[in-house]
Amino acid sequence: MSYIFQDWNANKNNLKGRIVMVLFRLARPASINKFFRIIWLPYLAFYKLLVEWFMGIELPHWTTVGKGFYLGHGHALVVNGCTIIGENCFFRHSTTLGNIRYDDGSYSGSPVIGNNVELGSNVCIIGEVRVGNNVRIGAGSVVVKDIPDNAVAVGNPARVIRMITPVEQETSIKKTPVEA
Known part of the structure; x- marks a missing residue:
């Protein structure tokens, strides 16, 4: 049960984020093997219909997402299913994480x-x-190159504008978010 609600506290006062993350965690077992995928098929259809079509959040059930994921505003989020997201991340609306299609x-x-x-x-x-x-990445940034630990990056293309200490990171998130 704790697995299903591992994002609950991170999404405090964010009902939509709580709902989406509980539904995501319930859908995740379908990525274990074909047997679970078959059993979960009706639920996966429900998940896709509700979360992707009605809520506008494309977060495939096979995506690896660490605990404590905060889904701010929860509109127009697009995440490629092969993306890996660490713990205690905070994503705002209209965010895209994807791959590149080459000419071939x-x-x-x-x-x-x-x-x-x-x-x-x-x-x-x-x-x-x-x-x-x-790491903190400012609104409207386009990231096409690696960003090192403890950095603040902004722009198109994104560039590191300063380095921060982990303590400063924790304090600054609480006091001055990148974009509210």
Whole structure:
């Protein structure tokens, strides 16, 4: 039961985030093997219909998402299913994490997001990009290159504008978010 509600406290006062993350955690066992996928098929159809079509949040059930994921505002989120998201991450609306389609029809790898990462609204992270731990990425940024640990990045293309300490990261998230 704790697995299903591992994002509950992170989404305090965010009913939509709580609902989506509980539904996501309930759908996740279908990615274990074909047997579970067959058993979960009716639920997966419900998940896809409600979360993707009605709520506008594309978070495939096979995506790896660490505990404490906060879904701020919860509109127009698009996450490639092969993306890996660490623990205690905070994603705002209109965020896209995806891969690149090459001219020959093949695709790049998907982003890997570290722990304690905060994304402003309209952030795009495209390709086989690694975002380190304790990173803040400003609203409207387009990330196409790796971002190191303990960094603040902004712009199109995103560039690191300063380095922060983990303690400063924790304090700044509570006091001055990238975008509210």
